[in-house]
Amino acid sequence: MTSRLSAITLNTFREAVRDRVLYNLVLFVLLLVACAPLFGQISIGLERLILVNVGLSSMSLFGVIIAIFVGIGLVSKEIEKKTLYTILARPVRRWEFIVGKYFGLLLTLIVNTGLMTVGFYIALIITAHQLTRADALLLVAIYFIVLQFMVMVALTLLFSSFSTPIFSAIFAFALFVIGTFAEDLKNFAALAHGATKWLASAAAYLVPNLASLNVISQIAHEHGVSGSLVLMNTIYAVFYSAAATAAAVLIFERRNLK
Amino acid sequence: MKSQRRVTAVALVLLVVLFAGSVASRRQVDRLRGTESTLEDVLYLSSGKTVKRFSLGYSSLLADIYWTRAVQYFGSRHMQHSYRYDLLYPLLDITTDLDPNLIVAYETGSIFLSQKGPEGAGQPDKAAALVEKGIRANPEYWRLYFSLGFIHYMDRHDYKAAHDAFLKGSEVPGALSWMKVMAARMSEKADDPETAAYLWKTIYETVTDKDVRGTALLHLTSLHAEADIAGLEQRTRLYRQEFGAFPSSWSDMMRAGILQTIPLDPNGDAYKLSPDGSVHVQDPAKFRFLINSQ
Numbered sequence: 001m002t003s004r005l006s007a008i009t010l011n012t013f014r015e016a017v018r019d020r021v022l023y024n025l026v027l028f029v030l031l032l033v034a035c036a037p038l039f040g041q042i043s044i045g046l047e048r049l050i051l052v053n054v055g056l057s058s059m060s061l062f063g064v065i066i067a068i069f070v071g072i073g074l075v076s077k078e079i080e081k082k083t084l085y086t087i088l089a090r091p092v093r094r095w096e097f098i099v100g101k102y103f104g105l106l107l108t109l110i111v112n113t114g115l116m117t118v119g120f121y122i123a124l125i126i127t128a129h130q131l132t133r134a135d136a137l138l139l140v141a142i143y144f145i146v147l148q149f150m151v152m153v154a155l156t157l158l159f160s161s162f163s164t165p166i167f168s169a170i171f172a173f174a175l176f177v178i179g180t181f182a183e184d185l186k187n188f189a190a191l192a193h194g195a196t197k198w199l200a201s202a203a204a205y206l207v208p209n210l211a212s213l214n215v216i217s218q219i220a221h222e223h224g225v226s227g228s229l230v231l232m233n234t235i236y237a238v239f240y241s242a243a244a245t246a247a248a249v250l251i252f253e254r255r256n257l258k
Numbered sequence: 259m260k261s262q263r264r265v266t267a268v269a270l271v272l273l274v275v276l277f278a279g280s281v282a283s284r285r286q287v288d289r290l291r292g293t294e295s296t297l298e299d300v301l302y303l304s305s306g307k308t309v310k311r312f313s314l315g316y317s318s319l320l321a322d323i324y325w326t327r328a329v330q331y332f333g334s335r336h337m338q339h340s341y342r343y344d345l346l347y348p349l350l351d352i353t354t355d356l357d358p359n360l361i362v363a364y365e366t367g368s369i370f371l372s373q374k375g376p377e378g379a380g381q382p383d384k385a386a387a388l389v390e391k392g393i394r395a396n397p398e399y400w401r402l403y404f405s406l407g408f409i410h411y412m413d414r415h416d417y418k419a420a421h422d423a424f425l426k427g428s429e430v431p432g433a434l435s436w437m438k439v440m441a442a443r444m445s446e447k448a449d450d451p452e453t454a455a456y457l458w459k460t461i462y463e464t465v466t467d468k469d470v471r472g473t474a475l476l477h478l479t480s481l482h483a484e485a486d487i488a489g490l491e492q493r494t495r496l497y498r499q500e501f502g503a504f505p506s507s508w509s510d511m512m513r514a515g516i517l518q519t520i521p522l523d524p525n526g527d528a529y530k531l532s533p534d535g536s537v538h539v540q541d542p543a544k545f546r547f548l549i550n551s552q
Contacts, residue, residue: 093261093265094262094265095265095269181323183288183291184323184326184327186288187326187327187330188326190330191326191329191330191333205280205281205284209284209287212287212288212291226290228290229287229290229291232283232286232287232290233287235279235283235286236280236283236284236286236287239276239277239279239280239283240276240277240280240284242272242276243272243273243276243277243279243280246269246270246272246273246276247269247273249265249269250266250269250270250273253262253265253266253269254266
């Protein structure tokens with residue numbers, strides 16, 4: 001089972017690399033190279049802040065775009081090319097296919113983010129000429145970005161297990177936007193009454209809480225994040241993405257592939 | 259087929275268990291982040307114009323979200339009987355930068371700001387500035403002049419500015435005639451409790467926010483009690499003129515024919531009579547805006 005899972009995982013990763021997904025790194029590096037001197041001229045002392053905001057926001061945005069646009073094709077492309085039948089004809093179970101695809105895309109995003117992190121720190125050294133203790137905090141924000149990817153990959157995979165690529169992209173992007181305002185939704189539920197309160201609360205727990213996984217502003221201003229929040233966010237992202245993957249497995253198991 | 263059923267059953271159980279786990283951990287995350295976690299943006303990005311640029315044209319939608327955040331922030335602080343509402347003005351400022359025509363943010367937001375703590379932020383100058391910003395963006399909306407006059411009268415005690423605001427508002431096409439009456443009252447009877455009661459009654463009838471309506475009701479009941487107490491104390495003095503001493507109970511005054519029944523406050527409790535002839539309410543907590551309520 002483990003070998004089959006890792007084979008699908010590595011194959012998905014290789015396929016993403018072959019599809020030139022990592023080309024986004026070039027754009028990322030160009031952004032970093034351009035932003036620091038450009039904004040640095042506007043105000044001295046803001047260089048680092050702008051670099052951190054642009055760098056971390058780009059990492060998050062590029063990753064989410066990759067998660068959505070690569071994720072929507074994970075299942076449909078295999079059906080379209082009829083390669084899925086070859087895979088399932090081997091002793092590979094449907095759930096292994098889904099879980100393998102999940103880890104494959106996640107691995108792609110982790111490698112992508114890892115390379116971006118290296119480039120980002122190089123840009124930081126060039127801009128500030130040194131690294132401080134506060135710069136270590138940036139790793140927490142990057143870790144939270146990876147947690148966001150865990151959730152978004154699972155959701156995209158869930159949609160692609162039953163819908164067309166275009167609708168999967170729309171659903172995933174809509175959930176990404178709603179998830180960014182998940183805490184507002186919960187606050188709205190707290191203010192509401194009766195059935196509205198019940199519905200808003202249910203919706204607040206159903207959508208991913210991406211708001212708590214975005215600490216870019218906080219970290220950019222060198223404000224720390226508590227260890228317990230890191231732990232609870234990790235547990236939340238693991239539970240939520242696993243639940244979404246389980247739902248994708250459930251749907252894909254029942255799906256008629258003929 | 260049997261294996262497919264088993265996988266389906268396991269996936270279903272996992273889905274339920276994992277989703278329950280995500281809800282439980284989400285609650286923990288919410289607890290750790292606190293009720294004001296959505297307000298972090300305001301701490302780091304306090305310029306409404308910058309937020310507007312990031313809104314990519316959806317500024318009205320974002321204004322609604324910021325307005326909800328302002329209400330939520332005020333509500334939670336109000337419930338804690340807090341005297342600090344540091345983020346209230348920045349939130350309202352961003353909201354109205356994003357949507358300068360969001361009238362409710364000026365009308366209700368200014369009352370949130372102007373009221374003394376813990377009923378509000380105790381920032382009447384900022385409240386007046388917010389309404390003036392609203393008037394600049396919506397000069398045809400005469401009710402904003404009422405809000406401005408109200409703040410000048412109630413919280414800034416600047417009767418001249420209140421008069422000017424009511425008068426200017428009365429000149430806006432469609433303004434109700436009582437705006438002129440209010441302007442005249444500001445010049446003649448600014449200290450009259452009836453004027454204050456009339457203004458609070460208008461707030462109570464026009465504002466939908468329950469916190470503001472509750473405050474308006476408290477003001478109205480306090481003003482009512484204040485008028486009752488003034489009348490009753492006048493009667494106790496009358497009793498002393500006739501009998502040489504203050505009454506020891508309401509029954510004394512009823513026997514003397516000065517009162518018909520035991521006087522009740524707006525909440526239905528009997529007023530307390532002190533040996534020195536002064537009158538008080540039973541429960542001062544219910545009349546927070548009553549002067550000398552003890």
